[in-house]
Amino acid sequence: MKNNRSALTKLFLAAAPIALVVGIAFSFSPNVSMAKVTTVTSESPLADGGSDYATYCARCHGNDGRGQTAKGRQTHAGDLTKSTVSDTKGVRMITNGSGEMPAFKSSMNAEQIRGVMAYIHGFRR
Ligand code: HEC
Incomplete structure (x- = not known):
């Protein structure tokens, strides 16, 4: 039982950085589409x-x-x-x-x- 829990803890610790990276990527994506909109507007002439x-x-x-x-x-x-x-x-x-x-x-x-x-x-x- 104790072993099982530490395996789960290890899994969590391994997954946390991945979740963090995915989270950061998602939080940046709205900025990327905002940048695109701005570019199109400034190129309209x-x-x-x-x-x-x-x-x-x-x-x-x-x-x-x-x-x-x-x-x-x-x-x-x-x-x-x-x-x-x-x-x-x-x-x-x-x-x-x-x-x-x-x-x-x-x-x-x-x-x-x-x-x-x-x-x-x-x-x-
Ligand atoms: C009916 C065909 C035709 C249409 C439509 C046309 N052109 Fe032309 N264009 C020519 C021809 C033929 C020449 C070469 C004229 C000459 O040497 O006096 C030329 C030459 C040019 C040149 C000079 C190129 C050079 O280095 O000598 C420019 C710039 C140009 N056209 C831009 C345009 C633009 C912009 C439009 C649209 C508003 C346009 N043309 C529409 C046929 C056309």
């Missing part, structure tokens, strides 16, 4: 650029920016991942169009165009 990109640009430049869509090949849209165009020139091209690329000043305001320009910068990394 870029996310907006991303949705405008999907709406207006991806049919030629592709979701990955490489311009390998049927329309992108047909118009020679080029590869935005290799683009070196400045923000000023890029914004001007998006606003007023360039060659086979249409103008977007009637579909997006200046802020949206800057957002899309910021978004396509992400392709260059």
Whole structure:
């Protein structure tokens, strides 16, 4: 009987650190999801650029920016991942169009165009 109890005590002592670790992990998990929410919120201007990109640009430049869509090949849209165009020139091209690329000043305001320009910068990394 005495032996049995000490075996149980040993089991408890062995289990306690594990329970502690699991407990800590669980108590941290709400913080992790809070951090995710904060990140999404702070990236929302870029996310907006991303949705405008999907709406207006991806049919030629592709979701990955490489311009390998049927329309992108047909118009020679080029590869935005290799683009070196400045923000000023890029914004001007998006606003007023360039060659086979249409103008977007009637579909997006200046802020949206800057957002899309910021978004396509992400392709260059
Ligand atoms: C109808 C197809 C088409 C659509 C839609 C389109 N583009 Fe283009 N894009 C082109 C073509 C073609 C060029 C090359 C134009 C040139 O060389 O004058 C180009 C060039 C560019 C360039 C310059 C790349 C470089 O380095 O020279 C940028 C930046 C760009 N597009 C961004 C966008 C954005 C942002 C959108 C969406 C708002 C968009 N494009 C929509 C066809 C398109």
